[in-house]
Amino acid sequence: MEFRHLGKSGLIISEIAYGNWITHGSQVEEDTATACVRAALDAGITTFDTADVYAQGKAEEVLGRALKGERRDGLEIFSKVYWPMGEGKNDKGLSRKHILRGAEDSLRRLGTDYLDLYQAHRFDYTTPLEETMRAFEDLVRQGKALYIGVSEWRAEEIERALKIADEMGFDRIVSSQPQYNMLWRVIESEVVPVCEREGIGQVVWSPIAGGVLTGKYRPGQQAPAGSRASDPKSKHFIADKAEDQALLEKVQKLEPLAAEAGLSMPQLAVAWVLQNPNVSAAIIGASRPEQVQDNVQAAGVKLDAGLLARIDEILGDSVQRDPALTKSPENIRDR
Numbered sequence: 001m002e003f004r005h006l007g008k009s010g011l012i013i014s015e016i017a018y019g020n021w022i023t024h025g026s027q028v029e030e031d032t033a034t035a036c037v038r039a040a041l042d043a044g045i046t047t048f049d050t051a052d053v054y055a056q057g058k059a060e061e062v063l064g065r066a067l068k069g070e071r072r073d074g075l076e077i078f079s080k081v082y083w084p085m086g087e088g089k090n091d092k093g094l095s096r097k098h099i100l101r102g103a104e105d106s107l108r109r110l111g112t113d114y115l116d117l118y119q120a121h122r123f124d125y126t127t128p129l130e131e132t133m134r135a136f137e138d139l140v141r142q143g144k145a146l147y148i149g150v151s152e153w154r155a156e157e158i159e160r161a162l163k164i165a166d167e168m169g170f171d172r173i174v175s176s177q178p179q180y181n182m183l184w185r186v187i188e189s190e191v192v193p194v195c196e197r198e199g200i201g202q203v204v205w206s207p208i209a210g211g212v213l214t215g216k217y218r219p220g221q222q223a224p225a226g227s228r229a230s231d232p233k234s235k236h237f238i239a240d241k242a243e244d245q246a247l248l249e250k251v252q253k254l255e256p257l258a259a260e261a262g263l264s265m266p267q268l269a270v271a272w273v274l275q276n277p278n279v280s281a282a283i284i285g286a287s288r289p290e291q292v293q294d295n296v297q298a299a300g301v302k303l304d305a306g307l308l309a310r311i312d313e314i315l316g317d318s319v320q321r322d323p324a325l326t327k328s329p330e331n332i333r334d335r
Contacts, residue, residue, distance in 0.1 A: 001044030002300040006280045008199030009174040011116065011147055013076050015274060016299050017047035018292070019205060019283035024050075024059040028287045037066035039289035043296040049177075049203065049283050051080035051121055052106050060109035068111060075116075078203070079106045080151055080177075082121035084335055093332045094124035099135040103144055117203075118145035119177055122328035123157045130164055137170040149175030149203070154326050155190035162198055173200055175280065178326065180204035182213060182272050182311060183241070183319055190323040192278045201280030204273050208284075208295075212241045213269040215255055217248055246318070253314045257307060263298070266291070270298035275308065 002015045018040040024033045040048075048067065050060050060079065067075065081102035084092040092098060103118060118139060124132060139145040150158060150173055158173065165172045176195055178187045180202065187202065195202065208214055241247055258268040273282045284295040312319075329335060 001046075001296065003046075004280050005201070006117070006147065006203070007174045007195070007201030009147060009201075011076065011174070013047040013203075013281050014045045014299075015281050016043075016045055016270065016296050017049050017076075017078075017203065017281040017283045018045050019049040019285050020059045020063055021051070021054050021205070021285060023285050023287050024055065024062040030062055030065075032287070032289075033062050034066040035289045036286045036292055037063065039286075039292040040296075041070065043292060044299075045292075045296065046074060047076040047078070047281055049078040049205075050110075051083075051119075052085055052102055052109075053080075053083035053121070056085065057105070057109050060106055064109055064111035072112060077110060077112060077115055078117040078119065078149075079110065079115050080119040080121035081106070082124065082332070084332075089333055092335065093127055094120055094132040094135075095127045096131050096135040099132065100139070103139050107144065114143055115145045117147045117149050117175060119149040119151050119175070120153070121151050122332070123150075123153050124332055125328065126331055126333050129160055130168070133161060133164050133168070133170055137165075137168075140171050147171070147174045149173055149177060151177035152179070152326055152328065153191075154323065155194040158191070158194055158198075158200065172198075175201050175203050177203045177205060177283075179206045180273055180276075180279070181207050181209045181269060182315060183209050183247075185319055185321050186323050186325045189321065191326070192276070196278050202276070202278050203281045203283060204279055205283045207273045207282040208266050208269040209241060212247070213251060213254070213265060215251055215265040217241075218252065244318075250314055250316070250318055254311065257310060257314075261301075261303065261307060263301065264294055266295050267298040267301070268303075270295050271301040271303055272308075272311065274298065274301070275303055 003012050004015045050063050090097050136148045258265050270282050286292045
């Protein structure tokens with residue numbers, strides 16, 4: 001395993017992190033989830049990412065139990081707050097009430113007394129940003145969160161938060177958690193330049209595009225049994241890509257490039273995002289321990305410029321680059 005600083009902060013994290021969105025508490029049984037966490041630990045992963053909304057709290061509980069007994073100071077545990085966790089109007093968003101209550105609930109479910117990184121899971125247009133930033137600052141001062149980050153925020157939203165932090169003497173955002181992979185590069189034109197300038201690191205999710213970049217979804221064939229695209233609970237997350245025959249044909253053309261580099265398709269996809277110097281870590285998920293063992297082989301891999309150019313040539317106009325595709329609900333209180 002290789003390690004990187006989280007942005008320009010002093011926190012060092014494993015460049016491959018383990019995340020449990022979709023899988024823990026819903027898609028896989030707890031014993032399998034625990035085996036995946038053990039495989040991650042055995043591979044040298046120290047950074048674990050979750051969120052309160054994943055399986056409505058169950059994912060945090062499963063992760064907490066799987067990590068029980070590990071030396072807490074040897075781990076970096078991340079969680080997030082924003083999405084609805086109840087029926088009440090204050091059970092969602094980034095109000096002071098929801099952030100402080102959400103943090104307490106996440107700590108209880110994870111079985112820890114602090115989070116290494118606590119993240120705003122989207123931008124809340126219905127709450128004054130000053131209120132949100134002060135609530136996060138209070139958690140830092142209380143020692144319940146060591147660092148603060150955001151997820152799926154636009155460049156101008158990140159800049160607004162930094163300005164408030166500087167004016168009010170608050171701790172600054174140190175991380176951004178966006179979707180990023182060979183097919184989804186919407187952060188490159190605006191978010192990454194701002195973050196590079198301000199010392200913010202990317203902790204990216206979906207480096208294998210929900211499994212599409214593994215090559216397992218083949219043109220003209222049904223989705224493999226047990227895959228995300230065949231699961232009624234999760235298929236809607238990737239249906240647009242898993243059913244795009246032209247895209248699937250392009251992905252198949254990446255297989256010889258992966259073989260040439262001595263990598264599996266998942267390893268190529270994870271290694272690709274790690275070539276971006278603004279990326280502090282790539283989050284991988286798994287429904288089987290073998291997937292963890294395969295993906296972690298991407299740590300430390302260097303891809304040459306020629307290979308990267310050939311990937312771009314193959315994928316062509318299938319790559320999404322529009323920064324406007326990063327967006328949060330206009331009014332989370334209506335949900």
